[in-house]
Amino acid sequence: MSERLLSVIVQDEPRVLTRISGLFARRNFNIKSLSVGRTEQRGVSRMTIVVEGDDRVVDQARQQLEKLVDVIRVIDHREEKYVDRELVLVKVRIEGPDQRVEIRHIAEDFRARIVDVGRRALVFEVTGDEGKITAFIEQMRPFGILETMRTGRIALTRGSNAEIQSQRYAPGPSQTLEPILPPSPSSKESV
Amino acid sequence: MNGADALLQSLIDHGLTTIFGYPGGAVIPLYDALTARPEIRHVLTRHEQGAAHAAEGWAKATGKVGVCLATSGPGATNLVTGLADAMLDSVPLLAITGNVARHLLGTDAFQEADITGITLPVTKHNYLVRRADDLPRILAEAVSVASGGRPGPVLIDIPKDVQLEAFTGSFCPPRPRPSVGTVSEEYIEQAKALLRGARRPVLVVGGGAQEASFEITRLARAWNLPTITTLMGLGIFPAADPLWLGMPGMHGSVAANRSISESDLLIGVGMRFDDRVTGRISGFAPKAQIIHVDIDASELGKLVRTHLGLRGEASDVAARLAEGAEPQNLHPWWEKIREWKGRQVAHAAWGAGQAIGFLCGQLAENDILATDVGQHQMLAAQLARFQRPRRWLTSGGLGTMGFGLPAALGAALAAPDCRTVAIVGDGGFQMTMQELATLKRYDIPVKLAILNNSYLGMVRQWQEMFNDRRYSEVYIGESNPDFGILAKAYGIPSWRATDASELAGTVPSWLSCPGPALLEVVVPNEHAVFPMVPQGAALSEMIEDDPAAVQA
Ligand SMILES: Cc1ncc(C[n+]2csc(CCOP(=O)(O)OP(=O)(O)O)c2C)c(N)n1
Numbered sequence: 001m002s003e004r005l006l007s008v009i010v011q012d013e014p015r016v017l018t019r020i021s022g023l024f025a026r027r028n029f030n031i032k033s034l035s036v037g038r039t040e041q042r043g044v045s046r047m048t049i050v051v052e053g054d055d056r057v058v059d060q061a062r063q064q065l066e067k068l069v070d071v072i073r074v075i076d077h078r079e080e081k082y083v084d085r086e087l088v089l090v091k092v093r094i095e096g097p098d099q100r101v102e103i104r105h106i107a108e109d110f111r112a113r114i115v116d117v118g119r120r121a122l123v124f125e126v127t128g129d130e131g132k133i134t135a136f137i138e139q140m141r142p143f144g145i146l147e148t149m150r151t152g153r154i155a156l157t158r159g160s161n162a163e164i165q166s167q168r169y170a171p172g173p174s175q176t177l178e179p180i181l182p183p184s185p186s187s188k189e190s191v
Numbered sequence: 192m193n194g195a196d197a198l199l200q201s202l203i204d205h206g207l208t209t210i211f212g213y214p215g216g217a218v219i220p221l222y223d224a225l226t227a228r229p230e231i232r233h234v235l236t237r238h239e240q241g242a243a244h245a246a247e248g249w250a251k252a253t254g255k256v257g258v259c260l261a262t263s264g265p266g267a268t269n270l271v272t273g274l275a276d277a278m279l280d281s282v283p284l285l286a287i288t289g290n291v292a293r294h295l296l297g298t299d300a301f302q303e304a305d306i307t308g309i310t311l312p313v314t315k316h317n318y319l320v321r322r323a324d325d326l327p328r329i330l331a332e333a334v335s336v337a338s339g340g341r342p343g344p345v346l347i348d349i350p351k352d353v354q355l356e357a358f359t360g361s362f363c364p365p366r367p368r369p370s371v372g373t374v375s376e377e378y379i380e381q382a383k384a385l386l387r388g389a390r391r392p393v394l395v396v397g398g399g400a401q402e403a404s405f406e407i408t409r410l411a412r413a414w415n416l417p418t419i420t421t422l423m424g425l426g427i428f429p430a431a432d433p434l435w436l437g438m439p440g441m442h443g444s445v446a447a448n449r450s451i452s453e454s455d456l457l458i459g460v461g462m463r464f465d466d467r468v469t470g471r472i473s474g475f476a477p478k479a480q481i482i483h484v485d486i487d488a489s490e491l492g493k494l495v496r497t498h499l500g501l502r503g504e505a506s507d508v509a510a511r512l513a514e515g516a517e518p519q520n521l522h523p524w525w526e527k528i529r530e531w532k533g534r535q536v537a538h539a540a541w542g543a544g545q546a547i548g549f550l551c552g553q554l555a556e557n558d559i560l561a562t563d564v565g566q567h568q569m570l571a572a573q574l575a576r577f578q579r580p581r582r583w584l585t586s587g588g589l590g591t592m593g594f595g596l597p598a599a600l601g602a603a604l605a606a607p608d609c610r611t612v613a614i615v616g617d618g619g620f621q622m623t624m625q626e627l628a629t630l631k632r633y634d635i636p637v638k639l640a641i642l643n644n645s646y647l648g649m650v651r652q653w654q655e656m657f658n659d660r661r662y663s664e665v666y667i668g669e670s671n672p673d674f675g676i677l678a679k680a681y682g683i684p685s686w687r688a689t690d691a692s693e694l695a696g697t698v699p700s701w702l703s704c705p706g707p708a709l710l711e712v713v714v715p716n717e718h719a720v721f722p723m724v725p726q727g728a729a730l731s732e733m734i735e736d737d738p739a740a741v742q743a
Contacts, residue, residue: 014319015307022311056492063489069316069336177492177500179472 003032004058005084005155007075008047008065012038016070020047023068029053029061033152044072048084048154060180077155084155088133089115090124093144103143110136121146129153194323194349195224197358198287201330203230205365207258207285209249210234211242211601215262217289217302220354234604234633237625239266241597243273244623247282248601251584252559252609254402256283256337257601263290264302267348268309272591274344275313279588280423281398283342285333286314292352293321307348315343320353324360331363339369341399341487371486374503379511382458382482382499387517389456391478391524392416395439398423398587399461399485403506404580407460408432410509413516417528419447421462423587426577436532440468441724442569445735446531448724451476452731453527460484461505464494465588474729484508536573536721536736541691543642543714544570549691550614550640550712551575553698559584559602559611563595563619566648569720571614582609593622599637600629610638610702617643617671627681630707638702640710641674644718652719657726668716678709685709 010016017036024031030052039046051058065074077084090112094100100122107114107124110132116123126136130153137148192200198221202208211234214222225233236242239261246257261270267288277284291300307317316336318329329347337345386392394416400407404427411418411434418434420427428435437444439451448470451457457479462468464483469475472494480498483491484505491500501508538544547570554560560575561584562568568585577583584602586594599613620641630637645668654662678685685708686701688694694712701710724733 015311018308019311026312060489060493067315067487067489069332177497179492179494179496 001030001052002054003050003052004055005077005082005153006049006051006058006062006065007077007155007157008049008071009039009073009075010045010047011070011072012043012045013070016045019068019070020049020065023064024051024061027061027064029057033150035152035154037154048152050153056178056180075157077157081158082155083158084129084153085127086130086133086151086153087125087127088137088148088150090126090137090140090148091121091146092124092140093146094118094120094122099143103140106139110139112136192358193220193224193354194320194326194356194358195220195354196227197323197326197360197362198330198349198354199224199228199231201327201362202258203228204327204362205256205330205334207256207334208232209604210258210260211236211245211249212260213239213242213262213266215266215289215302217263217291217351218260218266218354220351221260221287221289221349233260234629236597236600237628238623239269240272240593241600241623241626241629243270243284243286244276244591244594244597245601245604245626245629246284246286247273247277247280247594248561248584248598249605250277250282250284251598252581252602252605254283254581256285256334258285258287260287261289262302263288263306263351264304267304267306270346271310271313272589272593274310274346276586276589276591276594277344278313278315280586281342282344283337284344285337286344286346288346288348289354290319290348290350293350294352296350306346310346313344314346317346318348320347320349323353323356323358326353326358327360327363331366335366335369340371371503374501374508374511378499378501379508382501382512383515383517385456385480385482385499386414386458386512387519389519390521391450391454392456392458392521393436393450393454394418395421395451395457395459395462396424396427397421397460397462399463400424400427400505400509401461401580403461403504403509404428406506406509406513410513413513413518415518415521416458417446417450417525419451421465421468422572422585424462425572425575425583427580429578430576431578436528438572439730440465441470442573442720442722443724443730443733444573445534445722445733446528448722448730448733449531450528451479452729454479456480456482458482458484460509461486463490469495470724470730470732471727474731534735539715539718541715543567543644543648543718544574545691546642546688546694546712546714547571547614548574549694550612550698553702554612555610557609558582559599559606559609561585561595561599561602561611561613563613563615564590564592564649565616565619566644566652566718566720567614567616567642569649573720592616592619595619596623596637596639597626597629599639600626600635603635603637604633611636612638612640612702614640614642616648617641617645617674618647618667624677627678627683627707627709631681631683634706636706636708638704638708638710640712643671643674643711643713645671645716648718649720651717655717655719656723674709674711683707683709685711687711687713689713
């Protein structure tokens with residue numbers, strides 16, 4: 001399934017996260033990851049949402065998001081160049097001193113930092129794009145991963161423009177709009 | 192001045208001076224403040240659901256925001272059905288609820304319900320007010336959200352101590368209606384090119400075009416377009432116009448459904464391709480290019496393949512499409528349509544169809560007709576002939592039984608110069624019949640007709656047609672009350688008709704009686720509504736007439 005990256009700038013109101021996750025659940029949109037944080041502006045938060053689904057579904061999700069009163073702006077990163085990063089914490093089991101050296105070598109290749117040193121475990125912090133993170137986790141797997149936590153992707157548009165207008169859907173015959181619902185076998189409906 | 196006062200002042204500032212409500216512990220400060228506000232008319236219903244539907248009736252009849260008020264907990268949850276109804280039918284509704292004091296929020300306090308949580312999916316937006324000083328700003332925003340763009344319900348939840356808190360803020364003037372921006376000329380030209388090229392066009396108008404009746408009529412006439420109005424759009428285009436083909440969908444007219452199925456261009460304005468309208472979506476207008484005009488961008492391309500999606504005001508787009516029209520030669524198309532228009536369901540000499548046809552025939556152009564949900568609703572939608580918008584009040588999207596009586600009550604108060612008639616089923620009537628007391632108390636002149644077929648008729652029809660007549664829990668005749676005695680108990684005059692001549696004899700006095708009046712129309716029990724598109728079938732597969740009647 002394809003996925004798309006949306007940044008959603010929202011009013012930092014109570015329940016705003018519930019509104020957004022509820023909207024996705026209610027309308028059967030799939031969230032792969034969602035991260036939220038405050039922004040440089042007071043009262044404004046920013047979310048990066050990775051939505052799974054084909055273009056029609058994600059376009060619909062975006063338009064539904066734009067209707068929410070607390071949503072200030074939706075940025076579709078398909079239309080805007082962006083940088084994205086993910087951060088992960090990985091706790092790896094250590095059996096002996098040899099392993100310690102080997103693991104450190106791998107970590108250096110990934111520019112992973114050790115953030116906690118235990119007698120039997122090390123905790124690494126790695127930042128990067130999704131591919132790098134996944135590759136690091138795969139490299140560590142043989143040693144025995146005890147726990148991981150990923151932040152989910154976060155993204156910003158490139159360039160100096162901080163006031164990116166959300167691109168509204170531009171109606172036109174060039175882009176016939178395909179419905180989001182696949183024709184489903186007739187199911188029992190209600191009176 | 193406290194929060195409660197500030198709220199009432201803000202309501203007055205916004206011209207919202209009729210409130211349908213029901214008191215309780217968590218709104219006592221608001222009710223107390225009401226006593227000093229003669230400008231505000233509070234209408235005490237007998238159930239909060241009644242208050243919500245009455246506010247909807249008010250809003251549907253006027254296009255303005257309807258207001259309802261309830262206490263915390265059970266009062267608030269009783270509003271939920273009305274909110275969901277308003278959400279699906281895009282009705283501008285403002286619901287105000289009380290809640291427990293701020294320090295008790297989240298503690299399962301007495302009569303606490305997380306109503307902002309509960310109503311999240313059935314409101315356009317909702318607010319939990321945390322400071323009295325925020326009230327004017329929140330109210331101004333709420334009214335703007337409820338009425339702006341695609342209208343819908345908004346809820347404001349006010350903890351009791353916020354109602355009592357000293358108000359030191361300032362008031363906000365009403366906000367101007369937010370503009371949606373206009374559709375660029377390029378797209379209007381593209382739409383016109385499609386219109387010029389079409390040989391079998393149809394115009395389908397939904398409830399979203401309520402404010403565009405004039406422009407829609409011009410558009411249809413300018414291009415000589417066969418025009419169909421959905422259940423929610425009835426009255427936006429005058430039924431007396433020969434261009435009108437009726438209603439589409441599950442119980443739509445032969446002409447509407449056949450012409451959609453054969454059309455090569457379908458222009459949908461302010462409608463949303465609901466499954467009750469489209470039938471099986473893959474079989475909907477299979478030969479047509481679709482132009483869809485809606486104020487809500489998320490509707491464009493949501494359900495059907497759309498060749499030109501125009502986000503804008505219905506009135507603006509329709510007016511511009513009408514300008515410089517180049518009507519085409521549609522003779523062969525109109526020939527076909529005339530033949531379809533000739534195919535009408537034959538109603539028995541006495542029965543639900545005949546009775547509702549007769550009642551609808553008595554309506555004047557300015558009368559308002561409200562219905563409940565079921566067979567009587569579909570029959571009224573098929574048989575009534577509306578010439579103006581905002582004269583037809585029905586629950587479309589949610590199909591809420593119990594809507595009819597309270598909605599009529601709200602409309603009658605909103606439009607005292609119009610006569611308001613309600614047709615309800617014997618089943619749905621009993622869901623909100625407590626509002627007879629409200630009719631009586633305020634002497635609201637709703638003319639209420641109960642179509643008594645002793646069944647939950649619409650469900651019975653489905654069980655007859657699709658479940659081999661295995662009637663399951665749909666007979667209510669044995670325990671229906673005596674509706675005449677019931678009316679009398681409330682002090683409301685009543686009439687009863689059991690055949691066509693009795694109906695003709697009683698209707699004049701029922702309709703001309705000054706206050707509220709009830710008419711029970713007893714009809715043969717097992718009748719079905721046709722035409723019908725069975726569930727899962729395409730519009731073209733409609734059953735045009737009652738198979739039983741056709742065989743006989
Ligand atoms: C609140 C609610 N409950 C159940 C239904 C399902 N339902 C749809 S029509 C109908 C029958 C309505 O019967 P009645 O009010 O007697 O009207 P009739 O169809 O006989 O005209 C029912 C039960 C509904 N629409 N709304």
